[in-house]
Amino acid sequence: MILDIQKLETGYGKLKVLLGVDLHVGKESVGLFGPNGAGKTTLINTIMGMQRPWSGTVKFDGQDIGGKSTHLVARSGIALVPQERELFPGMSVADNLELGAAWVPRAAGIEKRQLDMVVQLFPILKERLKQYVGTMSGGQQRMVAIGRALMANPLLLILDEPSLGLQPSIVAEVFERLALLKKEVAILVTEQNVRESLKAIDRGYVLENGAVALEDSAAGLAKNPHVVSAYLGI
């Protein structure tokens, strides 16, 4: 088990957002679905130490990381591709990628290898290593964000809405790459574009109102009438 979350509760102020979430990720690719406000981003923030758990446990690679600072979580081997990308706009692509690896012990000494992998995954980045990230399109920035996360040679890669703001063609491309990646690294991905992401995952959870409403294999989810009506309605 790489990530094991049990009975996790947290919230903001007096508002409880997660009401006891159980979720685990092994060496696999896991999807996390649900409407806006269901608590997906809160769950990710809690894993990453940006949000303190009120109760419950978050275990990563056998260690309790609940409540640890974000940078320590990141150094322990979880890489996040946040919804808002959170890149360094005034720095070059190369620097953004470099920073992905610079502070993570797991990536020490193998930066070159990781960089090769990233540019192989997103060839367009190779041409643009010197370009400032702030001047790139949303889709390209999304690639940089994924690339930056991969540079850390993570044990677990978390992607929060990787297709947000992307044109459909690029969405397809991103998920193709993710499908390739799942052999290398455990993945947890939240996505509104359920149909596309089902191709890239092994298993999925549906989160509703702060609790897991459904857990099934990708194939099972695709057939589930609730999922079809809510997310695959068209």
Add this chain to the structure above:
Amino acid sequence: MALKRRATILAALSAAATILILLWKPSVINNGLQQAGLYAAIAIPMGLVLGIVHIVNLAHGEFMMVAAYATYFACRATGMDPLLAVLPAAAVTAAFGWVVFQLTIKRALKAPELNQLILTFGIAIALTQAVNILFTSQTFKLQLDYVSASIDIGEDTFPVWSYVFVAFAILYAVGLKLFLTRTTIGKAALAVGQNPKGAAIVGIDVNRVYGLVFALALALVGAMGALFLTKQSIFPSVGSPYTMKSFCLVAVAGIGNIPGILGASLLLGISEQVLRGFRDTRAWADIVFFVLIIAVILGRSIKWRKS
């Protein structure tokens, strides 16, 4: 890109103006340059703190004052030249700044910026007044022969010592540029300045970087304190005008634009000297600074609204 074009036009215009003035009154350029160096070297560390830690440090000049006092007493006790004290002063001020940061500013990092402003204002008062109690309001000055160094060209004599400030300003700007773009820790600092959340995500200890950057800025301020002492008298309130000047220069340059501070200082230093060069405009030299600030900021805001 637009920035670069603007910078080029500005550079060309100022080059032309410079040549004109050089022909007419060369000392204006000579003095303006040196004054600009002083302004820039003091303002750059403030720009660093504002750009990365996002704190307007109203105790900026006061830290320089403290460094200058420390250097003064060290030099008087040991007979050392303040130039030799530049590095120790930097180290001591950095350590002092780090402690002040940990005790106070760190706790206010997430507070509204106004609270930070008043906090550093309180620090400024406390530092000034503590020095006043210890050493009174009297001025101290080291007297050093090399400060009066000059070069004769034809009939004219040009003082040159203050080019040491120009050298430091350039050293600071270039050094910081290299540090922030070439070293891992520097890149981390830049990353924290641009996006603290993104920095934490890649494993950077944001609070530590804030502390380090603050200490680094204070090291630069401390070195300037020692250097300032070579030329100027010191007294408890000597730092506060430089806080305000630095703040304004940083704003004119644009937050996070450290090389821009060089340009802004140059513009200010030379235009001040030009006004002081004429009998009728002498008294108005002070105003040019503030008029420039307003012009630049309003000009920039109009541009923003357009895009």
Add this chain to the structure above:
Amino acid sequence: MTKLRTEHLTRAFLGLVAVNDVSFSMEEGEILGIIGPNGAGKTTFINLVSGIIMPSSGTVEYKGRDITYLPAHDRARLGIARTYQLIHPLENLSLIQNVMVGSIFAKGNGLRAARAKAEEVCASLGLTGLDRDTSKLTILEIKKMEIARALANEPEVLFLDEVMAGLNSDETRELIAQVQTIARERKLAVGVVEHVMGVIKELTHRVIVLEAGELIAEGPYEEVSKNPRVIEAYLGGAA
């Protein structure tokens, strides 16, 4: 009667065209769905129509009057109101005060009249506990408050930007019913941006579909949802 019409509305940001040559109209009493994938330009489109940003070219007409370059606050006075995708309560005002803002400034009401109006609007949405701070409201209440603030403008055109997002199915159903009642009773033209297709299906009379800033389809939901171009836009690549 046509309440709102755009002609060739276009907006580019630094070379990126966010809304491209969109012409559409909204009729009195109509609930219009505005759909499209993320980044299709739905919110930009509403921003253009409500006056938060100005178009690069094209026109916006309100009841026959050209309002293309009218500032947002003047449009609010004329009768265009909206809510926001990311909820933005005015957090330093109480629930009722939030709602009053619409009435005070768009309608120029005095505080007392504005309060009466706000109470009326809140009642129609089933909001109670009107003097609470916004930090003490549930998501549903905040959504309703935002709608109430827009309604307190006494608008004729109302845009709801992802107002159902984050609500559970019971809450969604409740709000759909309320929006329908409101639109009918107040004779509003309502524009609705939603991701959840069930909502669009139930709520709207007609939809327009945007993709990469362009209007690619228009018509009743049942019809549009079978349009292959729409399916492709939504699902990406070969569906």
Add this chain to the structure above:
Amino acid sequence: MNRNLARVVATLLGALAVALPALAGAYPLQVARNVMLYMALAITWDMLLRSGQISFGIAGLFGLGAYASILGVIRAGMPAWASIPFAAAFSALAALLIGYLILRLRGMYFSIVTLALAEIFRIVIHNLHDFTGGPEGIVAPQGVIFGGSASALYWLALGGLAVALGASIWFERSKFHFALTAIRDNEIAASTSGVNIFSWLLATFVITSGIQGLLGGIFVQSYGFATPDSVFSADFTLLPLAMALLGGIHGTVGPIMGAVLLGVASEWLKLQMPYGHLVVYGIIIIIVILFMPRGLYGLARKMARPAEGRAE
């Protein structure tokens, strides 16, 4: 209950302010005048802050009013009392002109521009020797207004404070409250709710600047002289700011509490330690900001309802 308590406290304070000349000696009255002046400035600064705009130009408009008043008397032959409303009008007019230029700026840029303008006013007055008296300053020929009567001067200062207080309370209870709070919370939501942001900001800037000018006029007539260094002193910007922050911002009560705290503390400290009291003053500011980030009023409110502490 709480509101009633507040009303009682306010009434008591008001009664105390009115009764003070009868109860207290000249020294407390003089200190009260100083405190009231800074209190009024703190309130006006806070009034603009309620829109989110941070002005560093209080001293500029205060000083402008001060000079308008004294020059009105000397150059235009105004009676001293009339020069005070004239000062208010002058500063308000200046604010109207400046406001058109600078109220589109936000954040630090607005702050710096106001600071720069204050300096420009000072330098202009400083350099117009023949008209303004230049750096040496200028003395009102008739001396201090009301013949220097301590109680009359107290009433004058109280009057200035009352204008600021009245305006602030009016702001809190009128459309201004809705407009400014909406602008501070979310300009976009405000504008689509019909708030004409620029107009409300301009009105607020003009009103608060006018009051600052009025206070400048009162100050100058109460002491009978003006010098650029005294009336454009950075103290008139920084102390009100610190007072408002220490008391608690975005309301009338906070600045009042802050002004009382700092005003009385500075006077009290001086009696305790004549040499070096300013260090303690600085340290008080540091401590209050660190441990009461929402100011005294924020702390008081938090303690009044401990059960609801958890949020924020």
Add this chain to the structure above:
Amino acid sequence: MRKALALLAIALIAIPAFAQTGDTIKIGGIWTLSDITGKQGSAAALLAVEEINKSGGVNGKMLELIIADDEGKADKAAAAVEKLATVDKVEAFIGGMASGAEVGKIPAYAKYNKVVVATGAASSAIVEKALGPSPGSDYYFHLHPWDYNQGASYAEGWDAIQKKFPSIKIKKIFLAYEEGAFGKSSWDATKLLFGADKRYTIDGAPFKSALLGGGDYSAVLEAAKDFKPDLFLWAGYDADALPLLEQSKAIKFTPKIYLGAPPGWPIGFGSSKLSKNVMLYGMWSPSMNDTNPASKKFYDAYVKKYREEPATYFALLAYDAVKILADGIKLAGTTETAALVKALEATKYASPLGETITFKPSNIIKHQGITRQKILQWQNGFQEVLWPFEAATAAPVFPFPAWK
């Protein structure tokens, strides 16, 4: 630093200690205590009180000095007067330095109409004007010369010096003045007094004092150098003293007389090589200890009590103020204003400043004490008095040496 702490401790103890004595005459002293002038002024006043009390007090009563801080601000100064007058119920006032703070006190002083022996405030434009003419301002005894007094005394002094030392010839005078009130009033006085006399050609230029954030004198020095003055004089602050000399040296500007007129000089200025033969305007220097016994007595007592040198003549003015006031009360036998004013009008006090202080009318007020400043010169690290000749401690060295 230890000295500073000792001074602080003494001052802190001193105030309540005196407050406890029973039947006393209370005097209020107001200074800007964070400033060296206020710090040493108040210390010197305490010394005077101590001396008077040791020798039996005044008319059988002990003197008690109560000190208040004006923070250099008009409003705080007014509060200080009110506090001393109503809470401490003092019977007379001394003190003062900055004109901007002094004007703030005047309405309150006038209200209480108690005797004031003022030690500072040179600005005739605001302070003397605010005081107004006699009899309204008769309670006010102003020790420090007004700005125009100073200007007149320099004109007088230079005439005298040129007459006595024919080798010294002054035709062209250049004044570099700081752009604030102090410098500007010096410039006005200089223009008026030297400029009116056709024997002199006057020019001047302002600079921003280092005290107020300046410190670059290149423009003003260039202007002075172009003018080629016989007498170059600058009116600024102690912070400007050495940097001005250094920058003058850098541009090889060597007037025949280089003269500074700051209120005080930086610590250790005399030991700087550049100080050699720089002239200055002032009121007192420790070198006067050799010729003036009153000066020596004061100096020794001050150094003994506080273990530091009096660095500013404001210390002596404060000391004198107490002594003059005590003598006046002795003579009048009361602190009642009319009688005390009359007694003070008869003052003939041999001051450690090297002159006998009497009160005469000035342009507006009736009671002006000192009207002359002195012309001094730094010689071998000491300030030697050149003029007035009766107080002189050395002959002038002329001209100012060229830079090496």
